[in-house]
Amino acid sequence: MAMPVICGGKVWPGPAASFLAMWTVMMVPMMLPSLAPALWRYRQTLALDGAAKWVGPVATTAAGYFFVWALLGLAVHPLGVLFFAKATRAAVAIAVIAAGLVQFSAWKSRRLACCRDVADGNAPWLQGMHLGVRCALSCGNLMAIVVVAGVMDLATMAVVAAAITLERVAPAHVRAARGIGVVVVAAGFLLLARS
Numbered sequence: 001m002a003m004p005v006i007c008g009g010k011v012w013p014g015p016a017a018s019f020l021a022m023w024t025v026m027m028v029p030m031m032l033p034s035l036a037p038a039l040w041r042y043r044q045t046l047a048l049d050g051a052a053k054w055v056g057p058v059a060t061t062a063a064g065y066f067f068v069w070a071l072l073g074l075a076v077h078p079l080g081v082l083f084f085a086k087a088t089r090a091a092v093a094i095a096v097i098a099a100g101l102v103q104f105s106a107w108k109s110r111r112l113a114c115c116r117d118v119a120d121g122n123a124p125w126l127q128g129m130h131l132g133v134r135c136a137l138s139c140g141n142l143m144a145i146v147v148v149a150g151v152m153d154l155a156t157m158a159v160v161a162a163a164i165t166l167e168r169v170a171p172a173h174v175r176a177a178r179g180i181g182v183v184v185v186a187a188g189f190l191l192l193a194r195s
Helices: 013-046 051-086 089-102 106-115 124-149 154-169 173-194
Strands: none
Touching: 013 051, 013 124, 013 154, 051 124, 089 124, 089 173, 106 124, 106 154, 106 173, 124 154, 124 173, 154 173
8 A cells, every 4th residue: 555645745634544543453463463472471470360350451461562553653654655755666675675684683682582571460551562662673674564565565464474473483583583584685685686
């Protein structure tokens, strides 16, 4: 889906609101597979018996997590508008290569390790927001691919969602991230050659 245009130096509120709604709805199926293990670990820290006692805190944690992603959508929209206003195929390819190179960094390895940490069972909303921030920092480079490829490109969304989930749940998460990096960099160079 092409980003809405800037008219008179301003982003129209209607397209921005539509983008935000679409972005937020898109995040749920895209990020839920990678969030589910963290929610399960969080549920275990609650040490509460019976679904009636733990469903509420876990659902609140998930809502806090997706609230962070909705807020990120507010930042992504204007950046996406600016990118699409000036983007060339070569620029998209370079952005994909850069996203792939981040996969090899020590910073990425540290962020992935943080995604496996679970805090105590207090303050579910804050716990969810904390998970959301850690996840966004960890997979921001891969989400950038979704933004530069076009937010509604379902194939790109599915591949990126699978990559994010794999690097979260794989026992050797650093190795998985680097393997994903190889594939992403190769895809970026392929796109560059085609441009």
